[in-house]
Amino acid sequence: MTHAMQFDLAKLSVREINQFLHHQLSGSGVDRIEILHPDGNHSIAVGMDADVAVDILGHAGYFIAGMNKRASVTVHGNVGWSVAENIMSGLVRVKGHASESAAASGHGGLVVIEGDASSRCGISMKGCDIVVGGSVGHFSAFMAQAGTLVVCGDAGPNLGDSLYEATIYVRGKIHSLGADAREEELQAADIERVSHLLAAAEIDCDASQFKRIASARSLYHWNADAHQEY
Amino acid sequence: MSRPIHREESASIDRLAIRYIREAAQHGLYEIRGMGAKRAVPSFDDLVFLTASASRYPLEGYREKCESKTVLGTRYAKKPIELEIPITIAGMSFGALSANVKEALGRAATAMGTSTTTGDGGMTSEERQSSKTLVYQCLPSRYGFNPDDLRKADAIEMVLGQGAKPGGGGMLLGQKVSPRVAKMRTLPEGIDQRSACRHPDWTGPDDLKIKLEELREITDWQVPIYVKMGATRVRDDVKLAVKAGADVVVIDGMQGGTAATQQVFIEHTGIPTLAALPLAVEALDDMNVVGEVQLIISGGIRTGADVAKALALGADAVAIGQGVLVALGCNHDSYVQDGANIDATEDYAKLGTAPGYCHHCHTGQCPVGITTQDSVLERRLTPDVGAERLKNYLQVLNMELTTLARACGKSNVHHLEPEDLVALTVEAAAMAKVPLAGTDWIPGRRDP
Numbered sequence: 001m002t003h004a005m006q007f008d009l010a011k012l013s014v015r016e017i018n019q020f021l022h023h024q025l026s027g028s029g030v031d032r033i034e035i036l037h038p039d040g041n042h043s044i045a046v047g048m049d050a051d052v053a054v055d056i057l058g059h060a061g062y063f064i065a066g067m068n069k070r071a072s073v074t075v076h077g078n079v080g081w082s083v084a085e086n087i088m089s090g091l092v093r094v095k096g097h098a099s100e101s102a103a104a105s106g107h108g109g110l111v112v113i114e115g116d117a118s119s120r121c122g123i124s125m126k127g128c129d130i131v132v133g134g135s136v137g138h139f140s141a142f143m144a145q146a147g148t149l150v151v152c153g154d155a156g157p158n159l160g161d162s163l164y165e166a167t168i169y170v171r172g173k174i175h176s177l178g179a180d181a182r183e184e185e186l187q188a189a190d191i192e193r194v195s196h197l198l199a200a201a202e203i204d205c206d207a208s209q210f211k212r213i214a215s216a217r218s219l220y221h222w223n224a225d226a227h228q229e230y
Numbered sequence: 231m232s233r234p235i236h237r238e239e240s241a242s243i244d245r246l247a248i249r250y251i252r253e254a255a256q257h258g259l260y261e262i263r264g265m266g267a268k269r270a271v272p273s274f275d276d277l278v279f280l281t282a283s284a285s286r287y288p289l290e291g292y293r294e295k296c297e298s299k300t301v302l303g304t305r306y307a308k309k310p311i312e313l314e315i316p317i318t319i320a321g322m323s324f325g326a327l328s329a330n331v332k333e334a335l336g337r338a339a340t341a342m343g344t345s346t347t348t349g350d351g352g353m354t355s356e357e358r359q360s361s362k363t364l365v366y367q368c369l370p371s372r373y374g375f376n377p378d379d380l381r382k383a384d385a386i387e388m389v390l391g392q393g394a395k396p397g398g399g400g401m402l403l404g405q406k407v408s409p410r411v412a413k414m415r416t417l418p419e420g421i422d423q424r425s426a427c428r429h430p431d432w433t434g435p436d437d438l439k440i441k442l443e444e445l446r447e448i449t450d451w452q453v454p455i456y457v458k459m460g461a462t463r464v465r466d467d468v469k470l471a472v473k474a475g476a477d478v479v480v481i482d483g484m485q486g487g488t489a490a491t492q493q494v495f496i497e498h499t500g501i502p503t504l505a506a507l508p509l510a511v512e513a514l515d516d517m518n519v520v521g522e523v524q525l526i527i528s529g530g531i532r533t534g535a536d537v538a539k540a541l542a543l544g545a546d547a548v549a550i551g552q553g554v555l556v557a558l559g560c561n562h563d564s565y566v567q568d569g570a571n572i573d574a575t576e577d578y579a580k581l582g583t584a585p586g587y588c589h590h591c592h593t594g595q596c597p598v599g600i601t602t603q604d605s606v607l608e609r610r611l612t613p614d615v616g617a618e619r620l621k622n623y624l625q626v627l628n629m630e631l632t633t634l635a636r637a638c639g640k641s642n643v644h645h646l647e648p649e650d651l652v653a654l655t656v657e658a659a660a661m662a663k664v665p666l667a668g669t670d671w672i673p674g675r676r677d678p
Binding site: 014015018019022023042043046047049061062063066067069081082085086088101104105107120123124126127142143145146162164165220221222 | 262371372375376377380401403404415416417418421422424426430431432437440441443444447448449450451
């Protein structure tokens with residue numbers, strides 16, 4: 001049985017709501033939270049570590065659901081910078097568009113942006129998966145270390161610059177690839193991987209239409225052999 | 231009869247410059263090394279104390295109490311850091327240092343009632359368990375950064391840069407990216423790892439303010455947040471950090487060390503610690519937050535006299551990195567294994583260096599087992615030996631600090647003040663903003 005609670009940011013502060021989510025939620029029997037009137041507030045539902053659904057009903061600001069663990073957070077609107085930064089697990093879904101650095105440094109879990117994401121989507125990602133229904137801006141997946149970025153629309157300049165082991169899939173046009181990023185042949189395993197993520201994101205796309213971008217690994221070593229000291 | 235050889239070394243193309251040009255021409259690569267700036271710059275050595283005489287009354291150096299307790303993070307945090315001494319261990323990563331060393335740092339710091347700090351690469355269990363007070367760094371790379379360790383931290387340090395390489399990212403060459411280091415950093419084993427120079431999720435000072443609020447929300451406003459910066463545009467940077475909500479500002483001067491970066495950064499970026507400190511104090515004063523926002527200074531602090539001078543110029547505490555490593559055995563000619571002193575000079579020679587000159591932290595082949603991930607080398611410094619040496623070093627620094635404070639008539643090291651100091655050189659007087667010895671002259675300061 002679902003036990004829901006509502007918080008109204010027109011009447012409460014972000015601090016009061018986060019305090020509840022961190023300290024009073026556990027053991028309360030509440031498994032669904034609705035947050036009304038987010039009105040661009042920052043840091044809503046950050047540091048979550050609970051099996052709970054959080055619905056933010058409106059547009060929200062920076063760092064929404066930052067460092068999320070286990071929780072399933074849905075923003076019914078647009079978000080500012082760095083939604084789901086450093087996500088560890090769980091699901092963060094943005095029904096609208098996301099500003100810069102969505103899912104930056106995410107370690108695990110799934111981040112879904114149903115609209116467009118701006119620049120640096122997936123920058124420094126470390127194992128999370130990201131599905132963007134629309135397009136992403138420049139330098140997306142910059143220095144991305146692990147995980148998967150799926151872009152159903154187009155990608156801006158310098159996609160995947162200085163990639164490590166993360167993989168990027170783009171269905172639309174790629175403006176340009178960044179240093180050390182290269183297009184590789186799409187294999188059956190890639191199609192299976194993309195299909196799985198699209199299904200999890202509840203986005204309807206043909207996985208076979210995507211291009212696979214990965215690291216050429218030519219920047220992995222700083223030409224060290226040329227110097228006596230190494 | 232041969233002609234006498236006339237040797238006149240060029241001041242501009244001297245032997246160092248010739249070596250540099252030859253190596254550049256030979257390799258086509260710039261030099262990477264560890265440690266800090268080797269060039270001579272104005273420093274705390276250029277200041278002396280005006281200890282008590284007829285006009286001031288000293289405290290008995292061996293008997294009378296001189297308080298050194300230090301509280302950091304009183305601005306917003308519910309649980310400020312309380313230290314027994316104003317001397318902290320600077321951030322140094324597991325990866326750059328061995329796990330044994332990280333444990334030794336924690337044990338020594340705990341024994342002396344002070345804090346130690348994580349580094350790029352995250353928090354190890356060894357350092358958390360051994361450190362009563364541990365500061366957790368949030369770096370641009372975010373290697374190993376996670377909310378569980380964040381909540382275990384006693385303070386958070388948002389790192390914008392460091393004195394050895396302000397504006398530059400980090401490096402950890404493949405020799406040190408061991409399986410454990412690679413796993414903690416989510417990187418392939420053995421690659422030459424680069425750390426970003428900018429944070430991934432914020433850019434300017436307005437964003438920083440929101441970022442700090444996010445970290446406070448995640449930690450329920452319990453612990454202090456430091457903001458650490460390399461010393462460049464100190465006055466502006468400190469003001470922006472204060473405006474962004476820092477509890478503590480950490481300024482790292484150009485003499486600050488690193489485990490690996492380009493030589494050109496180490497020697498040619500940032501300003502000396504001596505120049506940075508008064509600028510930071512002025513910025514705090516301009517913002518009317520002296521006493522509310524604490525200031526930690528680092529970069530080339532080695533002695534109790536350095537600590538005392540830093541406090542006199544307005545720092546609340548200092549942070550030490552290279553001095554700590556030297557205390558552990560860095561650049562020593564031998565190491566201790568199974569109770570025996572073993573000569574290490576051959577291992578230094580293999581690196582093309584000698585004890586006293588080594589800056590080869592970046593190679594991972596540290597002859598005394600400090601800056602290494604090699605399982606054989608790291609046994610050259612056990613946590614027991616390291617912790618004892620470092621505890622002794624910190625103890626001496628605090629003894630020297632309190633001795634100088636007493637001689638200045640202070641019963642609390644935090645009562646030391648600029649008026650207790652004069653400078654021995656015009657440059658130091660101008661930077662430290664204290665009079666040239668024997669004069670009332672502070673270069674650059676206009677008469678009121």
